[in-house]
Amino acid sequence: MSNENLIGLTELIQKVKQKLLAASIPASPNEETDIPLFSVDSVELELQVTVKKDVKGKVKVYVLEAGGGASRDDVQKVKVTLSPLLKKEQLLGIYKSLYPERWQEFMKTSVDSLTKGSEEPGF
Structure with a gap:
C-alpha cells in the first residue's frame, strides 16, 4: 500500500466540510435564484484508518x-x-438581517421544498 494512494484524515474532513458548505451556501449573495435551503445538524463518518509513523x-x-x-x-x-x-x-437570523428583501421568498421556497410530495398517499 503506497502513501500516494492514501488520503489523510484531516484532508478527508476538509473535503467533506467543503462539499457540505458548497451545498448550503450560495455561490454569490447576489444570485436571486440560489437560496440556501440545506442545513446540517451533524455528519457522522465511520472510517477505517491506518496509523503510520513517518521517518x-x-x-x-x-x-x-x-x-x-x-x-x-x-x-x-x-x-x-x-x-x-x-x-x-x-x-436564519443572520440570513434575515443580511437579506431582509429576500426573507419572504426564502421562507416560501423552504416551506415548498419541505412539503413537496406531501399530497402523495402515505407521506
Whole structure:
C-alpha cells in the first residue's frame, strides 16, 4: 500500500466540510435564484484508518478505501462527528438581517421544498 494512494484524515474532513458548505451556501449573495435551503445538524463518518509513523516520528492517520490493501491488524475503526458552529436559528437570523428583501421568498421556497410530495398517499 503506497502513501500516494492514501488520503489523510484531516484532508478527508476538509473535503467533506467543503462539499457540505458548497451545498448550503450560495455561490454569490447576489444570485436571486440560489437560496440556501440545506442545513446540517451533524455528519457522522465511520472510517477505517491506518496509523503510520513517518521517518521524522510524526504520526499520520490515513483513511482506507473499502477493501483497502492493509492487513487486518493495521486497521482501526474511527467515528468522527462534524457539527456546525452555529445553530439553525442563528443562521436564519443572520440570513434575515443580511437579506431582509429576500426573507419572504426564502421562507416560501423552504416551506415548498419541505412539503413537496406531501399530497402523495402515505407521506
